[in-house]
Amino acid sequence: MKTYLPPEYIVKRDVKLCNKCKVCIQQCTYGVHYYDEKEDCMLSRDENCVNCQRCVFFCPKHAIIIRKNLVSYRKNHHWTSEVITAVKKQAETGRAILTGMGCDKPNLTYWDKLLLNASQVTNPSIDPLREPIEIRTYLGKKSKQVELALTGEVVLKTELTPQLCLEIPVMFAAISYGAVNLNVQEALARAAVECGTYFNCGEGGLHPNLYRYGDHLIVQVASGRFGVHPEYLNIGAAIEIKIGQGAKPGIGGHLPGEKVGKEIAEMRMIPVGTDALSPAPHHDIYSIEDLKQLVYALKEATGYAKPVAVKIAAVHNTAAIASGIARSGADIIVIDGVLGATGAAPKVIRDNVGIPIEFALASVDERLRNEGIRNEVSIVASGSIRSSADVVKAIALGADAVYIGTAALVAMGCTVCQRCYTGKCPWGIATTDPEISKRLNPEEASRRLINLLNAWGIEIKEMLGGMGINSIESLRGNREQLRGIGLSESELRILNIKPAGR
Amino acid sequence: METPTETLKELSRLKIEEGAIGVNALEMRSYELNALIRDLVKKGFKGLNLYNVYGQRYIGAGLSGDITFKVYGTPGNDLGIFMNGPNMYVYGNVGDGCGNTMNDGLIAVYGHAGDIVGYSMRGGKIFIRDDVGYRAGIHMKGYRTAPTLVIGGCAGDFIGEYMAGGIILLLGLDESRRHETRFIGTGMHGGVIYVRGKITHLGKGAKMMDIDENDLRVICELVKQFCDLFNFNSSKIIKQEFTKIVPVSHRPYGRLYT
Amino acid sequence: MRPLSQVNNPYKDDKNIDACALFGMINIEGTRFPFKDPLKAISNMRERGNGLGAGFAVYGIYPDHKELYAFHVMYLNRQAKRRVEKSLEEEFRVVLSEELPTKEAKVSNPPLTWRYFVEPNTSKVNEEKITEDDYVMKNVMRINVSERGKALIFSSGKNMGVFKGVGYPEDIAEYFCLEEYEGYMWICHSRYPTNTPGWWGGAHPFSLLDWTVAHNGELSSYGANRRFLEAYGYKCTMQTDTEVLTYAFDLLVRKHKIPLELVPKILTPPFWDEIDQMQQKQKQLLTALRQTYSGLLMNGPFSLIVARQGQMIGLPDRMKLRPLTAGMGGSFLYLSSEEAAIRVVQPTLDKVWNLTGGEIVVGMVKAPAFVRLQLATMR
Ligand code: SF4
Numbered sequence A: 001m002k003t004y005l006p007p008e009y010i011v012k013r014d015v016k017l018c019n020k021c022k023v024c025i026q027q028c029t030y031g032v033h034y035y036d037e038k039e040d041c042m043l044s045r046d047e048n049c050v051n052c053q054r055c056v057f058f059c060p061k062h063a064i065i066i067r068k069n070l071v072s073y074r075k076n077h078h079w080t081s082e083v084i085t086a087v088k089k090q091a092e093t094g095r096a097i098l099t100g101m102g103c104d105k106p107n108l109t110y111w112d113k114l115l116l117n118a119s120q121v122t123n124p125s126i127d128p129l130r131e132p133i134e135i136r137t138y139l140g141k142k143s144k145q146v147e148l149a150l151t152g153e154v155v156l157k158t159e160l161t162p163q164l165c166l167e168i169p170v171m172f173a174a175i176s177y178g179a180v181n182l183n184v185q186e187a188l189a190r191a192a193v194e195c196g197t198y199f200n201c202g203e204g205g206l207h208p209n210l211y212r213y214g215d216h217l218i219v220q221v222a223s224g225r226f227g228v229h230p231e232y233l234n235i236g237a238a239i240e241i242k243i244g245q246g247a248k249p250g251i252g253g254h255l256p257g258e259k260v261g262k263e264i265a266e267m268r269m270i271p272v273g274t275d276a277l278s279p280a281p282h283h284d285i286y287s288i289e290d291l292k293q294l295v296y297a298l299k300e301a302t303g304y305a306k307p308v309a310v311k312i313a314a315v316h317n318t319a320a321i322a323s324g325i326a327r328s329g330a331d332i333i334v335i336d337g338v339l340g341a342t343g344a345a346p347k348v349i350r351d352n353v354g355i356p357i358e359f360a361l362a363s364v365d366e367r368l369r370n371e372g373i374r375n376e377v378s379i380v381a382s383g384s385i386r387s388s389a390d391v392v393k394a395i396a397l398g399a400d401a402v403y404i405g406t407a408a409l410v411a412m413g414c415t416v417c418q419r420c421y422t423g424k425c426p427w428g429i430a431t432t433d434p435e436i437s438k439r440l441n442p443e444e445a446s447r448r449l450i451n452l453l454n455a456w457g458i459e460i461k462e463m464l465g466g467m468g469i470n471s472i473e474s475l476r477g478n479r480e481q482l483r484g485i486g487l488s489e490s491e492l493r494i495l496n497i498k499p500a501g502r
Numbered sequence B: 001m002e003t004p005t006e007t008l009k010e011l012s013r014l015k016i017e018e019g020a021i022g023v024n025a026l027e028m029r030s031y032e033l034n035a036l037i038r039d040l041v042k043k044g045f046k047g048l049n050l051y052n053v054y055g056q057r058y059i060g061a062g063l064s065g066d067i068t069f070k071v072y073g074t075p076g077n078d079l080g081i082f083m084n085g086p087n088m089y090v091y092g093n094v095g096d097g098c099g100n101t102m103n104d105g106l107i108a109v110y111g112h113a114g115d116i117v118g119y120s121m122r123g124g125k126i127f128i129r130d131d132v133g134y135r136a137g138i139h140m141k142g143y144r145t146a147p148t149l150v151i152g153g154c155a156g157d158f159i160g161e162y163m164a165g166g167i168i169l170l171l172g173l174d175e176s177r178r179h180e181t182r183f184i185g186t187g188m189h190g191g192v193i194y195v196r197g198k199i200t201h202l203g204k205g206a207k208m209m210d211i212d213e214n215d216l217r218v219i220c221e222l223v224k225q226f227c228d229l230f231n232f233n234s235s236k237i238i239k240q241e242f243t244k245i246v247p248v249s250h251r252p253y254g255r256l257y258t
Numbered sequence C: 001m002r003p004l005s006q007v008n009n010p011y012k013d014d015k016n017i018d019a020c021a022l023f024g025m026i027n028i029e030g031t032r033f034p035f036k037d038p039l040k041a042i043s044n045m046r047e048r049g050n051g052l053g054a055g056f057a058v059y060g061i062y063p064d065h066k067e068l069y070a071f072h073v074m075y076l077n078r079q080a081k082r083r084v085e086k087s088l089e090e091e092f093r094v095v096l097s098e099e100l101p102t103k104e105a106k107v108s109n110p111p112l113t114w115r116y117f118v119e120p121n122t123s124k125v126n127e128e129k130i131t132e133d134d135y136v137m138k139n140v141m142r143i144n145v146s147e148r149g150k151a152l153i154f155s156s157g158k159n160m161g162v163f164k165g166v167g168y169p170e171d172i173a174e175y176f177c178l179e180e181y182e183g184y185m186w187i188c189h190s191r192y193p194t195n196t197p198g199w200w201g202g203a204h205p206f207s208l209l210d211w212t213v214a215h216n217g218e219l220s221s222y223g224a225n226r227r228f229l230e231a232y233g234y235k236c237t238m239q240t241d242t243e244v245l246t247y248a249f250d251l252l253v254r255k256h257k258i259p260l261e262l263v264p265k266i267l268t269p270p271f272w273d274e275i276d277q278m279q280q281k282q283k284q285l286l287t288a289l290r291q292t293y294s295g296l297l298m299n300g301p302f303s304l305i306v307a308r309q310g311q312m313i314g315l316p317d318r319m320k321l322r323p324l325t326a327g328m329g330g331s332f333l334y335l336s337s338e339e340a341a342i343r344v345v346q347p348t349l350d351k352v353w354n355l356t357g358g359e360i361v362v363g364m365v366k367a368p369a370f371v372r373l374q375l376a377t378m379r
């Protein structure tokens, strides 16, 4: 069948600058660039280009530019070229369209419609350079009340429940071995240790090299139960049950068999070359009391020494679900918004299922407070956090901490080309190919991550100081510090904030 | 083995028996019983006989090592979840999730089991004397070791769903009944299911094959172990015909996406 | 006339903000004394107020009825009075009801003010299986919420009473005939509202059961504090920091039985770095307190005087952004926004000091000595 699909991108090479050094051939993992010996010139197969920008950055002569191929279909707001391309692609293949990273549709980012407050006159702002501002956060169930024995010396009777101690309320979201390579996980792990926070190894099991970072590790238990064994459960600081993820709520996942090489097979405990399937549901959880059962099974298996988190995708009735989770014995609820990213998801799901994290978060926090059980769980917001401002806004809406995934990958070089599922990520991230993986040096990548978190830490303190707050817990759920801009009445009501100017 | 400490003696629930310690689980909450079990294991007891078990969950959760449990009563869900080595003999029926995500060891149930027996197990063996519920052996997997699930009776629907590795042997020993299991091996992409007797309703992704010599060897070995445990006559069982169910492909999702 | 409680926020601000002067004095022998000294002190800090609100809380004021809850109630109109009285009759045994004595003074638009000595309806208390205090609190909150500013129970403790309104302290004292009363402890407040016109219900101090809180400053943590308390059943209708502080004390000390001296470890806790350095036991205790009650950490500038039967407490924020001075002389402990106000009352003092951030000072009737607790003492 002749393809009616035009190349998405056009590779422009300035032949005057190009000295045919062939660096681009080396760097491109999609086989775009090639050298034509007869003509002695560099040429490109534009249709293969995914616009990852790798060759652009590495061309020593800056001779390459990648352009979007603006196919001049007749202008149409409904039948955009993206839509036309998708239809044609499916007509040619008969398959569902796969994509990577998070939803790229406009109008779903509400962070930018929230504005923060600062003190003027009635309340002094604080200069974080001079005065202490605390951003340490503890995640885990808090008791409803502290009980003390008061005969003579004050003695604590309440037992402290296990907590995660975060020196900055930002953690690295679940990214599994298989979706990325060991270098990436290693970089995340080192940065988590250095910054006093946590990384999450995702559902693909844990490579033995990472065991030494156990104190800063959250292990995940997903429906596929890959790599889950007693040692795995005990090595981390916390366990996360993954029910769903923002990029693909309600559906499972699979790591294609060609990616399941010896090491991955070993870690996931599956035969080499088979698809690694994560069923859509956990087959021991068909109802909320079953969730409770799994939460307690994990606690039993680890002697009640670690907090158990439950991660869900933000969907229409998230508040009710969260309320159920809070009562299930879980210590932490992770809510992943519609913009949350993934290594691979059907595009139609990624772009159409779920709701923005801002709304889910606001309604969950409100609901748990109304029910008087907000103290029972910590809330972690995930999916779409790009900056320290997003972090601060999330906490003001009611989160205890956030997860970042895409932001961490971008820090390491990712250009959000959305082709993670190909396994050929030219930046050495979303690939397990041993050669390409070498492009990511864990030492350097962790430096980038540490710098990012340090910078965010400074900015968070600046913003807190501006509000006259010297400890992050005074920001949590403090929606008085937020105002909305360009939001409808009902959006404001759900976020429970006022419009700017009022 | 350490001698029972003062605290243990205080507990009237405990009784030293031959080569084991007896625990009267009557009216104990799940977490109390499991905490006690962990404690006894830590103290070095290798044999634990649990009496009067009524629905306590997670018995043996995550335990490793050479320990033998004898469970009398009706244990609750997730018996032996994440278990990594112990042998567990249950003299009674078990609830759902028996052997959930089990890594190694043995579970033998002298009775029937509920749903999702051996969910995601990747090592060890489970023998159920009688029937099992729905989705037995769902998502069993295996890398170096092959987890094994042997069922003496009949199974509910979706046996071997998503199976990625390991062996399920379904014996159907009650000659008066036929297999009514539907959707056998739905989404299966690894491992093998052997069925004694006639089955019809296969799930998507599974196909039927005749057994070969190698299969027969495996079956014989498992039947022998089954009979040793539950006192059946193995030669009679072997005589019947067996079918083998295997995945159509190891890559069921290989052609779904572009 | 302006409503008395929550709806009196014409511009719908997040909350009402004000600055002010605080003064409190307690006789630790329990000897009662008249209003002269406290009034002199608070009036000395005239610059800190602007005549838009002042108030007094007097303890030991009703010795003849000390077993009964004394309700002081403001009414905007007769219908409100009828409604509230009907409700009081249903939920309480009203032993005595009378109009609060008042006289001509420089105050504007005073509401009707009545006082009731009541006893909870015991069968209802038993039925609900709650303490008498909880029963009273529940009903006070219910009435205040349902009246929507038409009526306000602004004092509800035993053997204590609050008098407050719009005016300078002298005018309020004059209006409520404070010369008729004596108490062993007086808490005074003079107000400088930032964002609201003066309104009677919004004057300070704020009081619930026998708690009285007078405070100066602004909580930047207000939203976080309020949401935390609402989860414990408190209804923050007044939109003031003082209300939130009062509920915090009530929750911690009365309901959760946290000793008073530990309360600052919650409201103004040590920094995590400091907690990390402590010995294991202390560390666990302070960690438990700070983690459990993280939503009660009071951020921003404030100093406050909290009183309840037999006790007066002073506490500034942990960064010491608002002033609070303590003085001791004879049988008296004084707390004041300014030292001078103490000196006008008692020129020579045994001791006077400015509180440090997070330091709590407690004066107790019949206690051996004043308790002075600092962060350092907990290490
Ligand atoms: S390296 Fe990336 S941007 Fe460059 S040609 Fe290859 S796919 Fe396109």
Ligand code: SF4
Pocket: A052, A100, A101, A409, A413, A414, A415, A416, A417, A418, A419, A420, A421, A424, A425, A426, A427, A429, A430
């Ligand atoms: S991780 Fe790699 S493949 Fe995925 S979006 Fe980033 S650059 Fe592209």
